[in-house]
Amino acid sequence: MTEKDCGHHVEDERHNLQRRLITALIVFVTLILFTILLIFLILRPTKPHFILQDATVYAFNTSTPFNFLTTNIQITIASRNPNDKIGIYYDRLDVYATYRGQQVTLPTLMPQTYQGHKDVSIWSPFVYGNNVPIAPYLGNEISQDIIFGTILLNVRIDGRVRWKVGNFISSKYHLDVNCPAYVGIGGKFLGNSVVVGKYQLVQSCNVDV
Structure with a gap:
């Protein structure tokens, strides 16, 4: 065997070794991902349960003829993780209010939260909007x-969640929560603030993940 043939033989062995190492690495990573996916599917994470506990409307005023709406609402909303072995990371939660399909407040960002197994989290944010333009027909609907x-308001939450199974953390999933709130109008006072309406009823929300 010539020196040139020996050089080709060594180079071929090196390439074969590299291919075997790459193949072994791909198989190893695939097995790990498959195992994680299998565990994830077996545990079958259940979406969190949201409940609207309270909504207090401090302002719900329209200005005519310009069709602007000013609102100031405090809500209390609870979330429960129903899973036995899966935690939930709430990476982002924007809460806002809508009236007859139109957003009437700015989104309020709630703090990031990790929710362990069977844990319950409670938030009480304010949502508000100053002189928000509304469709002309909504002014008449509000008057009626x-x-x-x-008044029927919908408290909406738009967010991102991740599931935690052991040391594995999933990618982000979109969270959409819709909580209807029938608010009775009254001339009440709370401290120095006028309370237009107060809603107190444990109402389940529709949750999509």
């Missing part, structure tokens, strides 16, 4: 609702 003494 005030006459009847009840």
Whole structure:
């Protein structure tokens, strides 16, 4: 065997070794990912349960003829993790209010939270909007609702969550929460603030993940 043939033989062995190492690494990583996915599917994470506990409307005022709406609402909302072995990371939670499909407050960012197995988290943020433009027909709808003494608001949460199984943390999933709140209109006072309406009823929310 010539020196040139020996050089080719050594180079071929080196390439074969590299291919075997790369193949082994790919198989190893694939097995790990498959195992994690299998565990994740077996445990089958259940989406969190959200409950609207309280909504106090301090301002819900329209200005005419410009069709602007000013709102100031404090809500209390609770979330429960129903899973036995899966934790939930709430990476981002934006809460806001809508009226008849139109957003009428700015989104309020709630703090990031980790929720362990069967844990419950409670938030009480304010959501508000100053002179928010609304569709012309909504001004009439609001006037009618005030006459009847009840306003239907929807408290919405738009967020991102991750699941934690052991040391494995999933990628981010979109969270959409919708909580209806029938608020009775009244001329009450709380401290120095006028309370337009107060809603107190444990109401389950619709949750999509």
